[in-house]
Amino acid sequence: MSVSNKIRGAIEKSSWIRKMFEEGARRKAQYGADKVFDFSLGNPNLEPPSKVKAVFEDLVRDPREGQHAYMSNAGLVETRQAVADYLNTFNEPRFSADDIVMTVGAGGALNVVLKTILNPEEEVVIPKPYFVEYNFYLDNHQGVPRLVETQPDFSFNFDAMEAAINEKTRAVLINSPNNPTGKVYRAEELKELGRLMTHYSGKFGQPIYLISDEPYRKIVYDGISVPSVFDAYPETFVVTSFSKDLSLPGERIGYAAVHPEISDKAMVVAGMVLCNRVLGYVNAPAMMQRAIARLLKESVDISIYQRKRDRLCEALTSFGYDIMKPEGAFYLFPKTPIADDVAFVAALQDENILTVPGTGFGGPGHFRIAYCVSDQVIEGALPGFERVNKKY
Amino acid sequence: MSVSNKIRGAIEKSSWIRKMFEEGARRKAQYGADKVFDFSLGNPNLEPPSKVKAVFEDLVRDPREGQHAYMSNAGLVETRQAVADYLNTFNEPRFSADDIVMTVGAGGALNVVLKTILNPEEEVVIPKPYFVEYNFYLDNHQGVPRLVETQPDFSFNFDAMEAAINEKTRAVLINSPNNPTGKVYRAEELKELGRLMTHYSGKFGQPIYLISDEPYRKIVYDGISVPSVFDAYPETFVVTSFSKDLSLPGERIGYAAVHPEISDKAMVVAGMVLCNRVLGYVNAPAMMQRAIARLLKESVDISIYQRKRDRLCEALTSFGYDIMKPEGAFYLFPKTPIADDVAFVAALQDENILTVPGTGFGGPGHFRIAYCVSDQVIEGALPGFERVNKKY
Numbered sequence: 075m076s077v078s079n080k081i082r083g084a085i086e087k088s089s090w091i092r093k094m095f096e097e098g099a100r101r102k103a104q105y106g107a108d109k110v111f112d113f114s115l116g117n118p119n120l121e122p123p124s125k126v127k128a129v130f131e132d133l134v135r136d137p138r139e140g141q142h143a144y145m146s147n148a149g150l151v152e153t154r155q156a157v158a159d160y161l162n163t164f165n166e167p168r169f170s171a172d173d174i175v176m177t178v179g180a181g182g183a184l185n186v187v188l189k190t191i192l193n194p195e196e197e198v199v200i201p202k203p204y205f206v207e208y209n210f211y212l213d214n215h216q217g218v219p220r221l222v223e224t225q226p227d228f229s230f231n232f233d234a235m236e237a238a239i240n241e242k243t244r245a246v247l248i249n250s251p252n253n254p255t256g257k258v259y260r261a262e263e264l265k266e267l268g269r270l271m272t273h274y275s276g277k278f279g280q281p282i283y284l285i286s287d288e289p290y291r292k293i294v295y296d297g298i299s300v301p302s303v304f305d306a307y308p309e310t311f312v313v314t315s316f317s318k319d320l321s322l323p324g325e326r327i328g329y330a331a332v333h334p335e336i337s338d339k340a341m342v343v344a345g346m347v348l349c350n351r352v353l354g355y356v357n358a359p360a361m362m363q364r365a366i367a368r369l370l371k372e373s374v375d376i377s378i379y380q381r382k383r384d385r386l387c388e389a390l391t392s393f394g395y396d397i398m399k400p401e402g403a404f405y406l407f408p409k410t411p412i413a414d415d416v417a418f419v420a421a422l423q424d425e426n427i428l429t430v431p432g433t434g435f436g437g438p439g440h441f442r443i444a445y446c447v448s449d450q451v452i453e454g455a456l457p458g459f460e461r462v463n464k465k466y
Numbered sequence: 467m468s469v470s471n472k473i474r475g476a477i478e479k480s481s482w483i484r485k486m487f488e489e490g491a492r493r494k495a496q497y498g499a500d501k502v503f504d505f506s507l508g509n510p511n512l513e514p515p516s517k518v519k520a521v522f523e524d525l526v527r528d529p530r531e532g533q534h535a536y537m538s539n540a541g542l543v544e545t546r547q548a549v550a551d552y553l554n555t556f557n558e559p560r561f562s563a564d565d566i567v568m569t570v571g572a573g574g575a576l577n578v579v580l581k582t583i584l585n586p587e588e589e590v591v592i593p594k595p596y597f598v599e600y601n602f603y604l605d606n607h608q609g610v611p612r613l614v615e616t617q618p619d620f621s622f623n624f625d626a627m628e629a630a631i632n633e634k635t636r637a638v639l640i641n642s643p644n645n646p647t648g649k650v651y652r653a654e655e656l657k658e659l660g661r662l663m664t665h666y667s668g669k670f671g672q673p674i675y676l677i678s679d680e681p682y683r684k685i686v687y688d689g690i691s692v693p694s695v696f697d698a699y700p701e702t703f704v705v706t707s708f709s710k711d712l713s714l715p716g717e718r719i720g721y722a723a724v725h726p727e728i729s730d731k732a733m734v735v736a737g738m739v740l741c742n743r744v745l746g747y748v749n750a751p752a753m754m755q756r757a758i759a760r761l762l763k764e765s766v767d768i769s770i771y772q773r774k775r776d777r778l779c780e781a782l783t784s785f786g787y788d789i790m791k792p793e794g795a796f797y798l799f800p801k802t803p804i805a806d807d808v809a810f811v812a813a814l815q816d817e818n819i820l821t822v823p824g825t826g827f828g829g830p831g832h833f834r835i836a837y838c839v840s841d842q843v844i845e846g847a848l849p850g851f852e853r854v855n856k857k858y
Binding site for chain 2 (some may be wrong): 076080107117214283344353355
């Protein structure tokens, strides 16, 4: 035996996804990359804002010593203070640098939070459909996902949540704006969720934590904004990154923020700082910490993604696709015209259109289109989308 | 309950180390930072070589698109190829890009390798004294450390190793040059270790892996070089970083390399790439990958560390300390003149000298001096080192 049983299983289980990607690569090689329309990945096509490049240039010319040295595992205090100040512009609770841990992206942040709180076999409630990496992140810390249904418009189903919560429930994990649906939870929904979690925390005698994964917070459309989870419930963590709003996914920079009034805060934050260290992250990349301290109010031009969303929604609806118009992020999650979403995605692939079956997100009967791609890809794919829908 | 039982335990267990650091910080505040001589951390005091800054400046001016985007979880192919070419300059086996996974430092690399290979409760043999973070890294993946004695000069004790190896042994983890001893294992020792591991791999019917942690490979003295573990044994991983030789610890860039003839290589590498992703690292920071591809032959000026080593060894020996002169890295690991190393380190602290008890490395009766500090710190501390030794 070479790799562990668990990893062997994960590799074998994910082999159909890999086959799909390999088939995409094969098609690009055969037909030319410009003839294959790849909507499979959430890799932003927009370049970072020009101010990002200007800050990078400024930082590498900075003659001060120690800029690439180790630091507190929590991160640079000036960056954490800048994040706290930024959070204070749109949340009721008042944050300080001590409420922030800088992390290796949102993936790092989520692993830090989960390792901090989870005992083996404890459960985390996750509304479906959901970002499937959560399964791995929970398993890293021996946690168990407890997936729950949502309403047809992807808003919370509180009956399903209540049925799922029990004495082993350690947290509820939400993602807003949502990958894959683009759903943004409303303030009233979050308040209701907070009331429900307060009730069950009291009933079971320990906090059930709310973890909100918000890397798409700035990527919202039609003038809406993402309500504060911190305003809704005190036992709350927010994890996020600058991968999407600054188009820096390869640089692995993000943070975890704890509610300033979270129970037993000193121990919780000490746990997060320890976990950032012992998970091997050690600290978030130093230069990127320095950069984002000066870039917290920046973002890519969201109107570009909005235009892509509108073009795709309009065209696909006119072809007969059934789509819940996304309010944020850069994903569409239409219903597949046939029940078998894997077969439908294979049919799209025959048109050189690469998407992901909803089954991969706990949302069978749908497929995900990541529209963080060029207009040429969108326009080039539309005839194929129309033909495949007509076929069924 | 807030944090998990395990994390609460780790925080409480490490509280004496924290108290030590807090006492150091209190002394710096009370006496002035220049009156406190801090040898407690392996945070290189040398700035990165000037070529590092030049490469950074070049990279941020590069106008090409997509430089901060997602990439293969293994890392940039041009960086992996550059690492392979570099490894081919001092190892017999021939590496290709496919044998390399770029990681978030050596800590990330080690977690990736351990998660790839470990089933729960499997054991990893580690010679003492050792870098104590290994305990956490093993525990992350439910592995169990099996600590073994070494010879008085810190070379391998093969009898102790053979006694420790059993059917649950999954790997042997070594660190050369060693933290905390500065020991560099010899080619003959490594070959003997390889023979022993080949024997027991055969006996138990599956490879026992050798994992060599080598972030200090370039930091060696008196013209010695670090022999290749790849030349000694085929079932081998090397993990390393650019934290020490390029003084970039805050930037979290390193890699894991697998022996080109490791058994079941396709599965092993697929496992590593998957683990880099699911552990939340996703990929090594993109800009640092681009940078180190052009910096593989660079290092800080090692003669500066050699001078510091020589000055400290000479002075401490003249005061009566018993020291094995380190061959590499930037640590001294002298015997404490009394058996209780924690008490001895406390006595040094009373002289405003901050060091770490050997007990923290599985090496009681010793203390660790990290001499990656300014000459002023070394010179300022010498009288205190002399006084404390005289006291006992």
